[in-house]
Amino acid sequence: MTAYTVPLxxxxxxxVRVESELTDLVAIAELALEAVDIGSLCHxxxxxxxxxxxxxxxxxxxxxxxxxxxxxxxxxTLTTHAGTAVDVETDQTDPAAIAELAMEELDIGSLCHxxxxKVTLGDAWQPxxxxxxxxxTAHTA
Numbered sequence: 443m444t445a446y447t448v449p450l451x452x453x454x455x456x457x458v459r460v461e462s463e464l465t466d467l468v469a470i471a472e473l474a475l476e477a478v479d480i481g482s483l484c485h486x487x488x489x490x491x492x493x494x495x496x497x498x499x500x501x502x503x504x505x506x507x508x509x510x511x512x513x514x515x516x517x518x519t520l521t522t523h524a525g526t527a528v529d530v531e532t533d534q535t536d537p538a539a540i541a542e543l544a545m546e547e548l549d550i551g552s553l554c555h556x557x558x559x560k561v562t563l564g565d566a567w568q569p570x571x572x573x574x575x576x577x578x579t580a581h582t583a
Contacts, residue, residue, distance in 0.1 A: 452564035474518035
């Protein structure tokens with residue numbers, strides 16, 4: 443048997459509240475992007491799930507996904523990537539089969555249960571590909 447560490451990726455979404463007298467949705471989205479604090483969003487699970495530094499405002503029909511809650515109060519939905527690594531042991535040698543095994547072994551409940559109310563992680567984790575082949579590190583005894 444060989445041990446492998448397989449990196450997996452998905453998306454991470456959060457909602458940021460913005461108070462502003464601005465009414466332009468693009469400007470409000472920019473304020474939300476400035477306000478996002480990755481440290482406060484996922485500090486409980488930072489050792490297991492890594493969130494991207496490049497947050498973007500989601501768009502709906504070409505407009506930033508910003509909703510008005512009240513006069514001068516908005517929420518913007520932001521997204522980035524999330525990544526983790528899964529260790530598996532197998533006799534398999536095919537990278538695709540090893541990546542599939544890693545995705546089956548992934549326990550998302552234990553990865554981000556502390557911050558689930560602030561960050562939503564995608565359900566569809568995918569292997570990180572290089573030239574179309576799942577990447578991984580083999581560990582030999």
